[in-house]
Amino acid sequence: MQNTTYKEARRLRIKRMVFWFKNSLPGIISVLGVIVIWELSVRIFDIKEYILPSPSASVMAIITYWNAIRSNLLTTLYEIGLGFGVTVLISIPIATMISYSKIFQKTLYPFMVFVQLIPKVAIAPLFVIWFGFGVMPKILMVFLLSFFPLLMDAVAGLQSLNPRLYSMARTMNDSEWKFYWKIKLPNALPHIFSGLKTSISMATVGAVVAEFLGADSGLGYLLLRANGDINTKLLFAILVVLCLMGMVFFMIMGFIEKKVIPWHVSQRKNLKDDGTKKSDFRATA
Amino acid sequence: MLEFINVGMNYKTLSGYTEALKDISFCVQDGEIVTILGPSGCGKSTFLFIGTGLTQCTSGEVLLNGEAIIEPYKEVGFVFQDHLLLEWRTVLENIMIQGEFRNMDLELTREKALSLIKQVGLSGFENKYPWELSGGMQQRVSICRALVHEPDMLMMDEPFGALDALTREQMRVDLEKMWIQKRNTIVFVTHDIVEAILLADKVVVLTPRPGRVKEVINIDLPRPRNMTVKESKEFMGYRKHITELFMDMGILHDE
Numbered sequence: 362m363q364n365t366t367y368k369e370a371r372r373l374r375i376k377r378m379v380f381w382f383k384n385s386l387p388g389i390i391s392v393l394g395v396i397v398i399w400e401l402s403v404r405i406f407d408i409k410e411y412i413l414p415s416p417s418a419s420v421m422a423i424i425t426y427w428n429a430i431r432s433n434l435l436t437t438l439y440e441i442g443l444g445f446g447v448t449v450l451i452s453i454p455i456a457t458m459i460s461y462s463k464i465f466q467k468t469l470y471p472f473m474v475f476v477q478l479i480p481k482v483a484i485a486p487l488f489v490i491w492f493g494f495g496v497m498p499k500i501l502m503v504f505l506l507s508f509f510p511l512l513m514d515a516v517a518g519l520q521s522l523n524p525r526l527y528s529m530a531r532t533m534n535d536s537e538w539k540f541y542w543k544i545k546l547p548n549a550l551p552h553i554f555s556g557l558k559t560s561i562s563m564a565t566v567g568a569v570v571a572e573f574l575g576a577d578s579g580l581g582y583l584l585l586r587a588n589g590d591i592n593t594k595l596l597f598a599i600l601v602v603l604c605l606m607g608m609v610f611f612m613i614m615g616f617i618e619k620k621v622i623p624w625h626v627s628q629r630k631n632l633k634d635d636g637t638k639k640s641d642f643r644a645t646a
Numbered sequence: 647m648l649e650f651i652n653v654g655m656n657y658k659t660l661s662g663y664t665e666a667l668k669d670i671s672f673c674v675q676d677g678e679i680v681t682i683l684g685p686s687g688c689g690k691s692t693f694l695f696i697g698t699g700l701t702q703c704t705s706g707e708v709l710l711n712g713e714a715i716i717e718p719y720k721e722v723g724f725v726f727q728d729h730l731l732l733e734w735r736t737v738l739e740n741i742m743i744q745g746e747f748r749n750m751d752l753e754l755t756r757e758k759a760l761s762l763i764k765q766v767g768l769s770g771f772e773n774k775y776p777w778e779l780s781g782g783m784q785q786r787v788s789i790c791r792a793l794v795h796e797p798d799m800l801m802m803d804e805p806f807g808a809l810d811a812l813t814r815e816q817m818r819v820d821l822e823k824m825w826i827q828k829r830n831t832i833v834f835v836t837h838d839i840v841e842a843i844l845l846a847d848k849v850v851v852l853t854p855r856p857g858r859v860k861e862v863i864n865i866d867l868p869r870p871r872n873m874t875v876k877e878s879k880e881f882m883g884y885r886k887h888i889t890e891l892f893m894d895m896g897i898l899h900d901e
Contacts, residue, residue, distance in 0.1 A: 525726055528700050531718045533747035543743065547734045624734045624775050 414594045422598035429583060430602055436579040437568050438606075440496060444503025445564045452508055453553070456515035457541070477509045482570050489575040499571040499579070506567035510559040518552025519545060551625045554618040561610045569603065648674040648697060648799070648831070652706035654856075655692055665856035666692050670706070672850055672862050676798070679825060679832040683842040683888070684852030685897045690835045691727075693857075694801040697833060698722050720748070723792030725805040729784040731776040731791075737763065738772040741791045748795055755794060762790040766820065782813035789821070799831040806841070818844060822870055839892075843884045844871045851891055860891055 396416045402408070403415040410418060423430060458465045481502065488498035522545055530540045572581025580599055587595035619628055655667040666689035674680045684690050695701035696708055699715040708715045731740045738759055745755030763772055766786040776784055785805055792800060806814045818841060825832060836842050842849050843865055851860040865884060867875050875881055892898040 523728075523730065525728065525730055528695070529724060529726065529730055530747065531700055532698060532720065532722055532724045533744060534720070534749075535718070536747075539747055543746065544732065547732070550734075622734065624777075626777075 411591050411593045414597050418594055419597035419601055422594040423601060426595050426598060430580075430599065433578055433580050433583045434602060434606070437572065437581070440499040440568045440571070440579065441503055441561075441564050441610075443496070444500040444567060445507055445561060447500065447504045448507045448511055448560060448564070449557070451504075452512040453515055456512055456519055459516050460519035460545075473509065473512065476505070481505050481567075485571060485574045488571070494575045494577060498575070499568055502571035503564045503567035506570075507560040507564040510563060511553070511556040514552045514556025514559070515549060518549030518556075521552070522548055550622050551627065554614065554622065558611060558614045558618075561614055562607060565603065565607050565610065647676055647709075647711060648833070649709040650693075650697070650706070651709065653696060653703045653708060654705035655689060655696065655701075656704045667696075667703070668856040668858050670852075670857065670859050672848075672859060674831060674833055674848075676831055677829045678847045679834060679845050680848045680850060681834045681836055681842040681846040682850045682852065683836060683839065684857060685854050685892075685895075686837060688852045688855050688857040690837075690852065690857070691803050694724070694803050694833060694835060698724065698801055721798050723795070723797040723800045725785075725789055725792045725800070725802040727804040727807050729776070729788040731784055731787055733776055736773045736775055737768065737779070737787050740776065740787055741794050744791055744794045750795065758796075759790065759794050762793055763787075765824065766790060782809050782817065785809065785817065793824075797830065799833070802832065802834045804835055804837070806838075807836070814838075814841070819870070819872075821845070826869060839885060839888050840876075843867075843881065843888070844876070849884075849888070851888060853895055854897065860895065863887070 400415050400417060403413060414422070455469065459469055485498070485502060488501055492498040492501070526544055526548075527540070530544060534540075568579065569581035569584070572579035573585055576582040580603060584596060584599045587593075587599060622628060650670050650672055653667060653670040654665070657664045657666055670693075672680075682690050682693055692701065696703045697715075699708075699718040702716075710719065732743065735743065738756070741759040741762065742752065742755055744750075745752055745759075760772065763769060766789065768783060768786055768790075771779065771783065776787065779787070785808075789805065792802075806817050809817065821832075822845065832845075834842075834845055836845075844867075846865045849863045849865060851863065852858065853860050863884065867878070867880055867884075889898060893900075
């Protein structure tokens with residue numbers, strides 16, 4: 362008996378994997394296709410490596426320069442981690458205040474929009490004057506770039522609440538804290554997660570840009586140096602690492618989202634999509 | 647006892663004031679089912695909000711056991727037209743929120759919730775999410791949520807409005823069965839004449855906006871009200887009378 366359920370589970374798992382593979386096949390083929398064309402053109406037309414290195418050469422360069430890449434990657438990760446942490450810690454409370462108070466909304470919003478309109482990349486050199494070459498200007502830049510998308514989504518999430526839910530809560534208890542914690546915040550989570558995803562991508566951009574303008578370590582700094590040395594191979598290697606890093610961040614966010622809000626529409630699986638009968642089940646009565 | 651004394655309600659809108667309710671007086675005795683029957687948009691729902699203190703009326707007063715209601719009171723269960731279940735909580739957790747908000751003993755609440763779930767025929771669905779249930783089941787869960795703290799009074803705002811006719815009929819029968827056991831006070835808003843008569847000890851018929859009491863009709867039919875009651879002469883009489891009231895108000899007409 363137990364054996365059959367185990368087999369059944371394995372069969373389902375394989376079925377799901379096959380489904381996932383089939384589903385992602387067009388994407389995999391198109392990406393692989395571009396890489397193959399790139400590789401072939403570099404070889405056929407004999408393009409100089411300092412102009413455009415082939416994909417295989419770029420990947421090889423990651424291995425060759427791994428020590429340099431690794432230590433600089435750690436610096437960049439550190440900056441992103443701190444900057445993004447500050448973003449999360451500041452934007453959720455501010456979004457909460459805005460959602461509760463018209464006055465906050467009226468005073469803070471124009472200010473936030475104004476800050477958002479400043480071309481941050483253009484003021485980055487100013488940060489070097491103010492804060493020097495240390496980690497501080499990087500954190501600030503990461504924060505400035507990633508703050509706004511999260512704030513906007515969090516405010517939208519916190520404000521999109523059925524007003525009747527508030528009435529319902531009032532018939533049970535007057536505690537605003539309980540209402541926020543048990544109803545308002547969970548209700549906003551899908552929006553907040555979509556904000557977090559946009560925000561983490563912007564954080565990566567912020568860190569690299571800040572390193573461009575004045576740093577003695579970090580992937581942005583290494584990228585600039587590779588450029589100066591006309592070491593195009595290393596430059597491409599760093600680009601690949603940056604892309605992978607961005608992808609990993611995005612996947613981590615997606616993973617957390619799946620764990621935290623499995624109930625949301627975007628996370629529900631249904632019959633047609635994964636080929637199993639397991640999840641979408643609608644009873645009648 | 648819940649008393650409405652000359653209650654009136656004005657809304658401020660862009661084009662000035664709109665009168666939603668005017669000069670309404672009637673009372674709800676303990677342990678009685680009162681249905682409020684009226685056409686759409688006559689301010690029926692506003693009633694329940696005023697009756698629980700969620701909204702303040704602009705004239706007149708509402709007394710609960712002789713005392714004026716000035717803030718939302720808590721000895722009440724509220725069932726809304728849209729079930730208002732939280733989609734991140736399972737059936738059981740949705741019912742439990744009542745206990746969590748009221749700081750009740752959670753173990754005890756859990757037991758009560760489970761027995762309610764069983765009573766409304768949802769055993770086996772405790773750990774399902776609301777979106778995995780049909781409309782009728784969702785509304786059952788929301789009724790369980792309104793009952794789990796054993797309130798003296800139950801406010802129901804067109805709770806079966808979004809359901810199909812068959813489910814509706816069954817829900818009415820189940821609600822009556824439950825009420826016969828518990829004998830709590832129920833104020834039930836509806837726009838369905840048959841539903842209003844079959845549930846009620848007393849039907850309050852409202853006029854179109856501004857809502858005024860057209861007539862309060864005491865319903866004297868034996869309980870439980872099953873199929874035979876529906877075919878009885880008395881029931882037909884009540885229905886005819888109320889239909890005539892609506893024709894009189896110009897809400898129903900033959901041509």
